[in-house]
Amino acid sequence: MTNELNDLTLEDVKKAEQGFAGAIKHTPTSHAITLSKITGADVYIKNENRQFTASFKERGALNKLLNLSDEQKKSGVIAASAGNHAQGVAYHGTRLGIPTTIAMPLGTPFVKISNTQELGATVVQVGERFDETAEEALKIAEKEGFTVVHPFDDYHVMAGQGTIALEILEDVPDLEVLVVPVGGGGLIAGIATAAKAINPNIKVIGVQSERFPSLYRAMHDEEYKPQGSTLAEGIAVKNIGVKTLEVCKKQVDDILLVSEEEIETALGMLLTIEKTVSEGAGACPLAALIRYPEIFKGKKVGLIVTGGNIDTRLLASILMRGLVRDGRITRLRIELPDVPGALSIISSIIGDKGGNIIDVSHHRLFTELPAKETYSNITLETRDSNHLQDILDELRQEGFVVSVNRNIDM
Known part of the structure; x- marks a missing residue:
């Protein structure tokens, strides 16, 4: 029989940590000095993006696998995830010699499929x-005799994720607040259970x-409303x-x-200031510190950066958009007389003021301006x-009509 859990305790989390035996990294906790100055809190970052798979998720997955019976290990497991x-x-x-099958939606990008296959799993695309996909995974499990490894709604998975609390409180024992991203709740359930058992305050x-x-x-007893x-x-x-x-109802404060x-x-601040790559979920705790500074000001705060698996094209776009927001890259629309030398005057002004022209496009035909x-x-x-x-x-002092082609008023 598998060692099923019917509740979650600090002892379950400690047992999970003992079972990891070097298979899971004790990821570093870094003191974010610059972010502390920006937010007004004393900020520490738990870098779960430093795990082998660049995510905290392997903690819960491993603990679940370790607690399977010999028969379940032999039969194999299935998980629904992309x-x-x-x-x-x-x-x-x-790594443990347990056959693994991963159910992924039909539209899953090939790179995610190939990455999972390279780690040794069989991938089936359904739904x-x-x-x-999750419903189909349950049907496959019943048909093939697989054990389902749920991504969050499992006490063994929660206990595995809770080991993060043991590590961050070992590194910074006097933390006053832990800020945790929440999806299905497995991470925060495990962390809150362990952290509050160690320090009830x-x-x-x-x-x-x-x-x-x-x-x-x-x-708050609200209905689900799709929002994109x-x-x-x-x-x-x-x-x-x-x-x-x-x-969560028992352990989570807010x-x-x-x-x-x-x-x-x-996300951009984590990369440019802390030099750490985070996926969107991992950036949420810092986003909360920035949005609600009054909650955290003056407190010693731990942020869980849960993972670093982000598409490189998306990351590049986010960084460029950040430069635009900061006024470091801007597109100008400049009206000028259609005479020789007009563009060189603009170039000289920008150059003399220390600006760098990245791109220029000149328009004569597709314009509502007079013919001359x-x-x-x-792009500047x-x-x-x-x-x-x-x-x-x-x-503008030189007489040029200039519009800034972005959503700011300058």
């Missing part, structure tokens, strides 16, 4: 949406995207787990919501918004 849970189950299942606060507030809705996609796809869960909700723009900004006038779109790099304003002022 992301971090899939890789955690695949990696540790293969258009993830909830359909510590606050455990969950953070969710405004578009997928599964735990927030459950706590989220950058924090790792916590884009429609409904909180049944078991995790029971634990749930905060953050916007897509706030998640994007936090034209305009140029100039500056040090910051003040530097950009200096260049705009100089151009």
